Amino acid sequence: MTSPIAYLSNADRLDRLFIDGEWTLPEPLTRTAVVDPSTEESVAEIALGSSADVDTAVAAARRAFAGWAATSAESRATLLDRVHALILERAEWFAQAISLEMGAAIGYARSAQVPLAAEHIRVARDNLATYPFLSHRGTTAILREPIGVCGLITPWNWPLYQITAKVGAALAAGCTIVLKPSELSPLSALLFAEVVQDAGIPPGVFNLLNGDGPGVGAALSAHPDVDMISLTGSTRAGVLVSQAAAPTVKRVALELGGKSPNVILPDTDLSRAIAPGVAAAFRNLGQSCSAPTRMIVPSQHLQEVERLACAAVAEMVVGDPRSEQSTHGPVANRAQFERVREMIAVGIAEGARLVCGGTGRPQGLDRGFYVRPTVFSEVDSQMRIAQEEIFGPVLCVIPYDTIDEAVAIANDTIYGLGAHVQGGDLETARSVAAQIRSGQVHINYPAWDPNAPFGGYKRSGNGREYGIEGMEEYLETKAVIGFQSA
Missing domain, CATH: 3.40.605.10 (Aldehyde Dehydrogenase; Chain A, domain 1)
Incomplete structure (x- = not known):
């Protein structure tokens, strides 16, 4: 061909x-x-x-x-x-x-x-x-x-x-x-x-x-x-x-732009929610304006979330985009490559805890705009990495103590394009979805709907x-x- x-x-x-x-x-x-x-x-x-x-x-x-x-x-x-x-x-x-x-x-x-x-x-x-x-x-x-x-x-x-x-x-x-x-x-x-x-x-x-x-x-x-x-x-x-x-x-x-939240409610089955959340955040290598790159999780489950998130990252294969084995290629251009690496360094400097990934290229890749899928934990909502659109494979895990606090964190952004809510009780998930100020909210990772209107609140x-x-x-x-x- x-x-x-x-x-x-x-x-x-x-x-x-x-x-x-x-x-x-x-x-x-x-x-x-x-x-x-x-x-x-x-x-x-x-x-x-x-x-x-x-x-x-x-x-x-x-x-x-x-x-x-x-x-x-x-x-x-x-x-x-x-x-x-x-x-x-x-x-x-x-x-x-x-x-x-x-x-x-x-x-x-x-x-x-x-x-x-x-x-x-x-x-x-x-x-x-x-x-x-x-x-x-x-x-x-x-x-x-x-x-x-x-x-x-x-x-x-x-x-x-x-x-x-x-x-x-x-x-x-x-x-x-x-x-x-x-x-x-x-x-x-x-x-x-x-x-x-x-x-x-x-x-x-x-x-x-x-x-x-x-x-x-x-x-x-x-x-x-x-x-x-x-x-x-x-x-x-x-x-x-x-x-x-x-x-x-x-x-x-x-x-x-967007800085979409993914609210993990306390009754969520973490074994079924965290890996898809990481995949959603990193689809297209995080270069999606609605990517849910803020994972808002119950404080008592923080360590388990970290473990599952890093396990999900470990399954990703970053490499030659023309290879059938690669799940993710490079970011799209030099400006974005530099932006993602800069923001990972900012997260480290701000005191967020790096649980996997980092600033360098993935092992074995010495040229090309490749970046390491990165997960930060114990992120404060006021940190730059929690507020600014990075547009790359960088996930911020933000702990909360109450559902009201989770909703406040979800809305603590100048953006309002997309959002996700995960929970076992559908009525609670619907209630949280109704309180989030964004143009779309996805409950429990539904299938993509091309007829669902898409657009933003606020500066989205x-x-x-x-x-x-x-x-x-x-x-x-x-x-x-x-x-x-x-």
Whole structure:
């Protein structure tokens, strides 16, 4: 099978932007390297767009909007079905690209990164088929209409998954799109643009600009002909996007950082709760904004929790992401590598007790952005490692004495994206879940639900993605009073 890099290079995609249904060469041509985090070596160069390319892409999306918005829900659903089928058909290419560009273990790319991304398209298709775009309230008609041209800015940690979460919902709603994926993990985005093209999405409806934040991201956020910006990224990036968007009063949807708690209630079966909690915190090597990296545990069970957590870490195999034996690869880029190592050192300096892991690379790995899965115990909620998003495999175990104290610790954060609660008594778990200020709460490690709305309280953002609520972010509400006779 041809590698994604070889294919994209041979197809002359790496130097191109996808605008108005065509692969176009930006002028001037500026390139940036795509670095394999397992070797620290450049494996490709991609073209970066500019503010002028943003103007061209937005103009194409604006021209296409009226026609796309007027299409029937059935025709849009048919096209989304083609996109879904093509992602599954090309799943191995996507998995290889994601493993190469951001270091996901190939098994995880195949089992999670790609199939979960495809699910967002399926859900958008299915919800579109039954959504009431017209409803009645007495003699008034309530219309839900597409908001217009949408600028979508996606991150490097779940590159395809975050693209499909936004693109599927926006296309279902009848919006047109200019997508800026992360320039750090752009290969899967280029493959996705081909999927959209091959599925028959009309020209101008979907446009792709690789580029950096100061160049393409800022221009897209400020553009007067963009009706909405949807960003998944850091809280800092969310602030910048909001500031750039403010003068044009466009809608801004933000899915930002997190420091999610995992509350282990006193009646929890620790043998069934701790290992899955560690796995959830370290999925995608902790590079998930909703990863439950604060494990809040009863003081009397602290030593047993530590033992079980370290046993779970010992089962992890950090290594070459293309190896079938590796459960985890490197972190995605040098900046993140340095950040994780710095924060592990901060935890040690703050007096948290290091029970496994540490600052160095795992044994036998002397190059690549590899870090050791690390567990701290006896963490105080005011420590930096308990307050700041580390975005790596670092778990903070925080003891508590009462359930009220556990809830207070869970809420002691500027974030509010995700949370977990474990307990034998479901009513108690539900009560605790109701008191946690976050956009999602998972009780006893339920299966992932692509229809569950996802988004944050507090500085974790605003708006929701996934499911019906995700599509409604891209809709305006119009009331037509007197639509029916009294």
